[in-house]
Amino acid sequence: MNPELKKLLEQHPKLEYVDAILPDLNGYIRGKRYPVQMAHKIYSSGVQMPESVVLLDTMGESSDPSGRGFSDGDPDGTLRPIPGTTRHVPWGDGKTAQVLMRLECDDGSPCPVEPRAIASRIVDKFNELGFQSNIAFELEFYLIQKDPDSQGYPKSIDVEDPKDLSGATQVYLLDDLDLRAGFLRKVSEVCAAQDIPASVITSEYSPAQYEINLDHVKDPLLAADHCILLKRAICGSAADFGMRATFMPKPFADYSGNGMHIHLSLEDDKGHNLFCGETELGSDLMHHAIGGLLETIPDMFAIFAPGRNSYRRFVPDMFVPVNKTWGYNNRSVTIRIPAGDERARRLEHRIAGADANPYLVLAAVLAGAHYGISQKIDPGEASLGVNMSGETDESIPLEWEQAISRLHESSFAEAYFEREYIDTYCALRRDELKRFNDYVSAHEFRLYL
Structure with a gap:
């Protein structure tokens, strides 16, 4: 018997099922459930x-x-367990376990369109630079009522009318954390049980909106695994409390959106942070990484914003990136250098929505940083002490169809993601866009009937 499975059954003898789980293109969990x-x-x-x-x-x-x-006749591949990911599922009835899987083709090679395999290829390419990457994700989400209203709209658990903004926004308010202390404690306990390095929790800029940070790790794929598993832990814990957690980028038009931020620093083989420089703006290496990330934003936007609702999040003056800016200790820029100990100098990439696939986001960020470092791209002047989110950059495709087209035409994307995957991804998104546009909504009837 596999040692991980044996240990699991010894620790949880009442288990009834083990789920083999695989994140798809959208980060949704697919898989099969096996009797123990x-x-x-x-x-x-x-x-x-x-x-x-x-x-x-x-x-x-x-x-x-x-x-x-x-x-192609819809051929089967084979899911293989990712070592070290067999864990008990501490929500629901507690009688299930899970193991994270990867997808192989019939010949044993990694499936070329599986998101984790895409990320793995780009991680390997990035590692050729000779640096050790240190990565962490942050996730924002809302807690909503289990059932929507009669028109299908989500219902906040804290505000009866989401359009009533009076007193509803109390960012960083500890009372909001106390209000959901049971749920948040459950999430922390689940993460501890599953070795997900969740750390700081904050109440965000809207009612029942929270952010949970993950600790930095020196294995990029593991960082993305943590992000996927944190999402699952949050949703499972919310269900135990009769609620839903949503990572939809903009579930409420008048409130802030949900983002997925990724932090990146680079070290040498002695553990020295290579992003440290003579000032808080960091080293030349850091500037080149930022330059590549900024230059490739338009090409990668359909990865960071994968669906129609994603684009509702990009509104000026909402601390959401809408241009190619960077700076120190400034939340209005796209690439932020957080304040703090210079030994922890890092960049924060703030574009992706919480609906994005973390493996593809990781791949896009590492590809952009690799491009910038290898080409020594200048990021331009840093933005210091001024709001930079007031004006949009016309080069950034802030409409879904434009973003798909830009990705499909990108030579940068082809070089890093390979043409087959770019063609496949864009074909899928274009078909999804068409079906979205073909749907006649209640709002359309109200306008034109």
């Missing part, structure tokens, strides 16, 4: 799963992108 008596098969022979499962859109539809799904 058959769970050994997950580790010995793997789990058969159609390769197209990682190419489903947000509605679970297969659009046969690049001939994957229907045209």
Whole structure:
């Protein structure tokens, strides 16, 4: 018996099921549930799963992108356990465990369209620079009522009318954390049980909106694994309290959106932070990484903002990136250098929405930083002590269709993500956009009927 599974069963003898879980393109968890008596098969022979499962859109539809799904006969790949990820699931009835999986093709090679495999390739390319990357994610989310209203709109758990803004916004208010202390404690306990390094929790700029930070780790793929598993832990814990957690970028039009921020620093082989410089603005190496990230924003925007609702988040003067700016201790810029001990000097990439796939976000950020470092790209002047989020940059595609087209035409994306994946990703998103536009909403009836 696999040692991880054996240890799990010794610690939790009342387990009934083990879930083999795989994040898809949208970060949704797919997989299969095995009775505990058959769970050994997950580790010995793997789990058969159609390769197209990682190419489903947000509605679970297969659009046969690049001939994957229907045209190729929908072949199976094999899910293989990622070592060290077998864990008890401490929510629900407590009788289930899970193990995070990766997808292989029939010949044993990594599936070329699986997001984690995409990230792994770019991590390998980045590592050729000879630096040790140190990465952490931050996630913002709302807690909402379990059931929507009669029109399908989400209902806040704290505000009866989401359009009533009077007194509803109390950012960093500890009373808000106390109000949801049971839920937040549950999340922390789940993360501890699953070795997810969750740390600081804050109440955000809107009612029942929170942010949970993950500690930095020196394994980029592990950092993205943590992000995926944190999302799952948050949702499972919310369900135990009769609520829902949503990572939708803009669930309430009048409130702030949900972002996914990623922190990056680089070290040498002795553990010295290579982003440290003579001033708080960091080293030349850091500037080059920032330069690459800023230059490639338009090309990568469809990765950072993968769906229609994603683009509702990008509004001027809302501390959301809408241009190519950077600076020290300034939340209005796109790439922020946080204040603090220079030994912890790092950059914070603030573009991605909480709905984005963390593996693809990681891939895009490392690709941009690699490009900037290898080409020694100048990021321009830093923005200090002034609001930089008031004006949008026309080069950034702030409409979904434009972003998809920009990604599809990008030679940078092709060089790092490979043409097959870019074609497949864009074909899927274009089909999803078409289905979105084909849907006749209640609002459209109100306007035109």
